[in-house]
Amino acid sequence: MSSGPSSLNDLIASQEDLLQEAALALPHEFSRCTFSLGPIRQAVYLCLTCATPRGICSSCSIACHTDHEQVELFPKRNFRCDCPTDAIPHACTLNKGIEVENSTNEYGQNFRALFCRCSKPYDPKTERETMIQCLACEDWFHESCLNLRERPSPREPSPEPSDLDTTVAHDDDRSDTSSGLPSPLISAEDYDAFVCFACVSKIDTLRRYAGTKGAIMVVSGGENSLWRKLEGDSPTDSHGSHDDSLVDIDDSQQPTTKRPRSRSSSQNAGRDPKRPRTSASPSPCLAPTVNSTAETILNNQPSRLKVSGSSQGAGDVFLTEGWRQRWCRCSHCLPSLQAHPYLLDEEDTYEPPEDPDSGLSLEELGLRALERLPRDRTIDGIRAFNDMRDGLMEYLRPFAQEGKVVEEADVNRFFEALKESKRAQS
Ligand SMILES: [Zn+2]
Ligand SMILES: [Zn+2]
Ligand SMILES: [Zn+2]
Ligand SMILES: [Zn+2]
Ligand SMILES: [Zn+2]
Ligand SMILES: [Zn+2]
Known part of the structure; x- marks a missing residue:
């Protein structure tokens, strides 16, 4: 110019x-509702004004609910836009026909604007912590709820920036408040994916790898001591035996109430819930020896989730770079992975199409x-x-x-x- x-x-x-x-x-073109694409992984928005625990696509968030109060829920897999369905009273302006309510969408607590295992609302104005998304359930967790740091005091809601307002004039680092926190036990560069305890406990392969190299678990360092990383490096971390008589390692005791996933339910059919004990399979199992500390934590967790309350650890797992390549794919391990395709292949997240218009x-x-x-x-x-x-x-x-x-x-x-x-x- x-x-x-x-x-x-x-x-x-x-x-x-x-x-x-x-x-x-x-x-990108935001003039097309994604309803006709069926269930896909896409950014989902919650409309608070419409007050139904349903989700809408990014186009509908702009075109149909423009002047409504909304919360971004970020990507959700297997999700179909609810805007054109009769579950949302507000008429969709992009998909004119009124569709039948979606039957395969899952509506976790995020659809009630609650996040993390502490079930708190997210307020970007006061939240100081980074929130981390679970690869499996796609909920968001506070770093402190994952024992990565002490819970910081909430940030004062910041007023609109103003040079004339002398009370905030020399508060220059207001926008960097989050970086003012000490670094967490595991920082973003140290891992590639995070899986919360509830999800780890439901996926055999993750239970097996938890606390071994490349599948870091955060555990208590002992009485009154800080949290530490359990990653199979120390010789005592990964011995095969376990001496805790309270631990029941029989896998058939695992809860079978799995959250149904439309895409994976049929693949679950032939799944053997029992972990291989012998090498009777044609290809040898290459999974590491189970970490007994991690196993104890996973087996002792109460069925009701506590807020970073366990004395031993919460059982969350942080997977380091290259984790998809490291799984054993023997005939025993593979079905557990296939039941959760995102463990094998990186997923595509829908983006509105390029728009040359x-x-x-x-x-x-x-x-x-x-x-x-x-x-x-x-x-x-x-x-x-x-x-x-x-x-x-x-x-x-x-x-x-x-x-x-x-x-x-x-x-x-x-x-x-x-x-x-x-x-x-x-
Ligand atoms: Zn839509
Ligand atoms: Zn609305
Ligand atoms: Zn719409
Ligand atoms: Zn939390
Ligand atoms: Zn999860
Ligand atoms: Zn294996």
Whole structure:
């Protein structure tokens, strides 16, 4: 964009250029509901205004529930958009026919806006901890609930940034508050995937690998001591015998109440719940020796989940880089993996299709640009965008009527005034 004087038409053209650039940066089409694609892994949104524990796709979150309060639930697998179904009272604007309620979607606590094993709502304004998604159940967990750190005190809700407000003027690192926390026991670089205890305990292969090399379990370091990583490195960590008489290692005692997964239920049919004890199978089992400490923790967990309450550890597992390649795939181990295909192959997460269309209105382009904003700011953002566009046009109209050249400084003045009025409101 040139910095020289320009006419109103030039200015509007350059504003359109900017919006086109924004559209190119997000070349995705948000005009199609994903309902017709069936159950897929996709970003799912919860509409609080519609007040039904159902989920909607990203297009519907923009097109159908624009002015509703929403919570982003992030990717969920095997999920079909509920917006066009009769389970959601608000009519879908993208998929016109009213569809029958989805029968295969699973609605965990996230669909009641609750997260983690502590079942708390997520508030981005006060939450200081990183939340970690379980590979298997796709719920989100606090680092402290995984014993990776002490629970930090909640952050004060931060007011809108303002240079005029002297009470926050020298609070320069407000936006870095989360990085002000000490680093967790296991940081993001140290692992590739996380599986919560509840899921580990339901998947034979994970039970078997938990606490061995590359499948780190967080356990208590002993009485009054800090949490430590159990990863099969220490010689005492991975001996085959176990001396805890309370531990019942009979696998047939494992609860059989598995959450039905539409895609995997048929593959579960031929599954032998018993872990191989002998090498009667044609190919030898290459799984590591069970870590007895991890086994004790997994077997002693109460059926009701506690909030980081176990004295030994919660039984969560962090898988390090390359974990999919490390599983034993012998005839005993493979069925457990096949029942959970994401353990064998990386999953695709649906993204709205690339959209070569360039004939979009300013509003549409603006809406797309807004899709980049964090969800809680988007609703305000749409209003702000419309106000801004209307205001700019009104501000520039006299220039056009008088045939005056619009300088960049004139436009900057408009945005300055807009900022001032925002400050005055807050
Ligand atoms: Zn939809
Ligand atoms: Zn809604
Ligand atoms: Zn819709
Ligand atoms: Zn929690
Ligand atoms: Zn889980
Ligand atoms: Zn094996």
